[in-house]
Amino acid sequence: xxxxxxxxxxxxxxxxxxxxxxxxxxxxxxxxxxxxxxxxxxxxxxxxxxxxxxxxxxxxxxxxxxxxxxxx
Amino acid sequence: xxxxxxxxxxxxxxxxxxxxxxxxxxxxxxxxxxxxxxxxxxxxxxxxxxxxxxxxxxxxxxxxxxxxxxxxxxxxxxxxxxxxxxxxxxxxxxxxxxxxxxxxxxxxxxxxxxxxxxxxxxxxxxxxxxxxxxxxxxxxxxxxxxxxxxxxxxxxxxxxxxxxxxxxxxxxxxxxxxxxxxxxxxxxxxxxxxxxxxxxxxxxxxxxxxxxxxxxxxxxxxxxxxxxxxxxxxxxxxxxxxxxxxxxxxxxxxxxxxxxxxxxxxxxxxxxxxxxxxxxxxxxxxxxxxxxxxxxxxxxxxxxxxxxxxxxxxxxxxxxxxxxxxxxxxxxxxxxxxxxxxxxxxxxxxxxxxxxxxxxxxxxxxxxxxxxxxxxxxxxxxxxxxxxxxxxxxxxxxxxxxxxxxxxxxxxxxxxxxxxxxxxxxxxxxxxxxxxxxxxxxxxxxxxxxxxxxxxxxxxxxxxxxxxxxxxxxxxxxxxxxxxxxxxxxxxxxxxxxxxxxxxxxxxxxxxxxxxxxxxxxxxxxxxxxxxxxxxxxxxxxxxxxxxxxxxxxxxxxxxxxxxxxxxxxxxxxxxxxxxxx
Numbered sequence: 324x325x326x327x328x329x330x331x332x333x334x335x336x337x338x339x340x341x342x343x344x345x346x347x348x349x350x351x352x353x354x355x356x357x358x359x360x361x362x363x364x365x366x367x368x369x370x371x372x373x374x375x376x377x378x379x380x381x382x383x384x385x386x387x388x389x390x391x392x393x394x395x
Numbered sequence: 396x397x398x399x400x401x402x403x404x405x406x407x408x409x410x411x412x413x414x415x416x417x418x419x420x421x422x423x424x425x426x427x428x429x430x431x432x433x434x435x436x437x438x439x440x441x442x443x444x445x446x447x448x449x450x451x452x453x454x455x456x457x458x459x460x461x462x463x464x465x466x467x468x469x470x471x472x473x474x475x476x477x478x479x480x481x482x483x484x485x486x487x488x489x490x491x492x493x494x495x496x497x498x499x500x501x502x503x504x505x506x507x508x509x510x511x512x513x514x515x516x517x518x519x520x521x522x523x524x525x526x527x528x529x530x531x532x533x534x535x536x537x538x539x540x541x542x543x544x545x546x547x548x549x550x551x552x553x554x555x556x557x558x559x560x561x562x563x564x565x566x567x568x569x570x571x572x573x574x575x576x577x578x579x580x581x582x583x584x585x586x587x588x589x590x591x592x593x594x595x596x597x598x599x600x601x602x603x604x605x606x607x608x609x610x611x612x613x614x615x616x617x618x619x620x621x622x623x624x625x626x627x628x629x630x631x632x633x634x635x636x637x638x639x640x641x642x643x644x645x646x647x648x649x650x651x652x653x654x655x656x657x658x659x660x661x662x663x664x665x666x667x668x669x670x671x672x673x674x675x676x677x678x679x680x681x682x683x684x685x686x687x688x689x690x691x692x693x694x695x696x697x698x699x700x701x702x703x704x705x706x707x708x709x710x711x712x713x714x715x716x717x718x719x720x721x722x723x724x725x726x727x728x729x730x731x732x733x734x735x736x737x738x739x740x741x742x743x744x745x746x747x748x749x750x751x752x753x754x755x756x757x758x759x760x761x762x763x764x765x766x767x768x769x770x771x772x773x774x775x776x777x778x779x780x781x782x783x784x785x786x787x788x789x790x791x792x793x794x795x796x797x798x799x800x801x802x803x804x805x806x807x808x809x810x811x812x813x814x815x816x817x818x819x820x821x822x823x824x825x826x827x828x829x830x831x832x833x834x835x836x837x838x839x840x841x842x843x844x845x846x847x848x849x850x851x852x853x854x855x856x857x858x859x860x861x862x863x864x865x866x867x868x869x870x871x872x873x874x875x876x877x878x879x880x881x882x883x884x885x886x887x888x889x890x891x892x893x894x895x896x897x898x899x900x901x902x903x904x905x906x907x908x909x910x911x912x913x914x915x916x917x918x919x920x921x922x923x924x925x926x927x928x929x930x931x932x933x934x935x936x937x938x939x940x941x942x943x944x945x946x947x948x949x950x951x952x953x954x955x956x957x958x959x960x961x962x963x964x965x966x967x968x969x970x971x972x973x974x975x976x977x
Contacts, residue, residue, distance in 0.1 A: 345440045368636030369598040385636040385716040392832035394736040
């Protein structure tokens with residue numbers, strides 16, 4: 324599931340989550356000025372966004388977001 | 396997608412640093428401190444928040460003045476299967492303590508004793524480690540670099556190096572939000588773009604896509620073959636997204652169990668057990684899997700409050716990740732966790748000398764953008780190599796003068812960079828990535844090797860190269876980056892497989908059809924470069940007689956296979972491995 328939700332009621336549009344995401348999953352909506360999940364499939368559940376969000380608006384779950392090829 | 400984008404040229408850069416991890420940031424800091432006026436650090440994410448460094452597992456391997464330097468050189472050289480550039484390894488170890496002190500000055504918090512000395516504790520390996528507080532390390536470094544005037548550009552994906560008359564003169568790429576194309580002209584360039592695990596399991600590396608290897612290859616830089624590594628893969632939680640932490644979990648006393656509930660690492664490696672080096676852990680994982688004894692579980696359910704307290708302090712991200720899937724509840728491990736090797740992480744890095752200068756004028760490399768023989772895996776070597784590369788690049792910028800114009804290369808590279816946007820109906824990068832992963836990630840390709848299996852994998856990779864890559868399409872700039880990343884990964888896989896097929900021996904990585912470590916014929920480095928559009932391969936003898944540490948010049952059954960043979964798992968017949976079950 325990766326990043327599950329960015330609560331729009333809590334989001335203050337500070338852009339921190341957009342900046343810290345290594346994989347460009349999150350963007351800021353230019354009209355609402357709120358962060359939203361744009362490229363979910365890339366999420367690697369690294370939790371940087373959840374940990375750094377000043378408003379605790381983000382929830383992440385450590386489940387593979389896409390099909391994973393593993394060693395076995 | 397019709398793009399109305401501009402091309403910006405940034406001139407007058409003394410040192411351009413590509414990458415946002417510890418090697419890159421140290422290179423930028425040191426270049427500035429060495430007198431370079433304009434230092435620009437470019438990252439495809441945000442400096443300090445990309446690659447492996449910001450997810451590093453809270454430990455750093457530093458050689459203290461009271462440690463036995465010769466013994467540490469010997470151990471790292473052995474960990475490299477004697478393929479190390481021993482002079483660089485010694486430089487690294489000698490400088491690692493200086494770097495540690497600098498980290499503290501730059502505001503990095505390290506775990507200290509009350510008397511002000513470092514609190515060292517057991518990690519993997521024979522020497523105790525120093526601990527730091529997760530992402531605080533890279534946050535401090537990024538801020539320190541900014542405070543001394545390093546210019547940082549984020550979300551700029553550099554696609555190619557610029558070159559003129561065989562010299563590197565900067566780089567070009569597109570901004571992932573604006574789409575604007577940037578040409579950065581620099582007197583010296585440092586590549587610190589990390590390694591790759593082919594975007595497999597483990598958070599903190601899916602942006603490591605071999606970009607530096609590919610950029611350097613395309614302008615004709617000499618690369619190592621990429622078939623060997625002191626860390627052939629990492630071992631990670633297999634079915635959930637949980638980041639690095641093995642050093643800490645194992646250091647605190649976690650252990651691995653196979654499907655029969657046996658603590659198998661005790662059998663293979665009685666002394667260090669789960670704290671063995673990664674070549675051992677990965678090899679024994681593979682042998683257990685080959686014998687039908689996977690899955691392999693990590694058990695940390697016995698950890699008490701003190702151990703858990705330390706884990707929460709040092710590894711807040713993985714602990715939070717475990718909590719989110721119910722492995723850790725109420726501050727305690729409640730379940731075992733399946734582990735397996737990540738994708739292979741052999742790296743065809745840029746060949747460097749003691750100044751971390753490549754063989755291409757004005758191009759330097761640091762961290763895992765270098766071959767493992769030059770830079771061992773881990774934060775400390777990334778930092779020391781970055782520091783040297785930055786200092787050398789500043790010197791080059793001062794002495795070598797302006798690089799001059801590259802005669803219309805920028806327009807051509809811009810066209811090539813944006814090409815997938817003209818094919819939105821083309822192949823999705825994700826599909827091509829899956830194809831590539833299925834060719835290289837299964838453990839019996841690059842971790843448990845055999846010539847025919849690798850040849851088959853290479854064929855698949857070459858098919859992707861020839862048939863899929865030209866058809867890649869991108870819906871927008873986000874997908875455009877993914878297209879370039881999968882191209883770079885495909886080249887990395889091709890080079891790695893070719894070199895691995897060529898190295899006809901077992902040296903730290905198991906090879907079934909050549910189980911011997913051949914110190915008569917294979918104390919060699921494999922090299923590759925592109926010359927006139929052709930791939931040129933050759934080997935270079937390791938100057939082992941000039942190094943302090945040398946193995947006996949003989950071929951003998953590799954110690955990894957010896958361990959398996961002593962367990963009755965394999966035998967050797969006609970120079971090949973036979974498995975006990977056959």
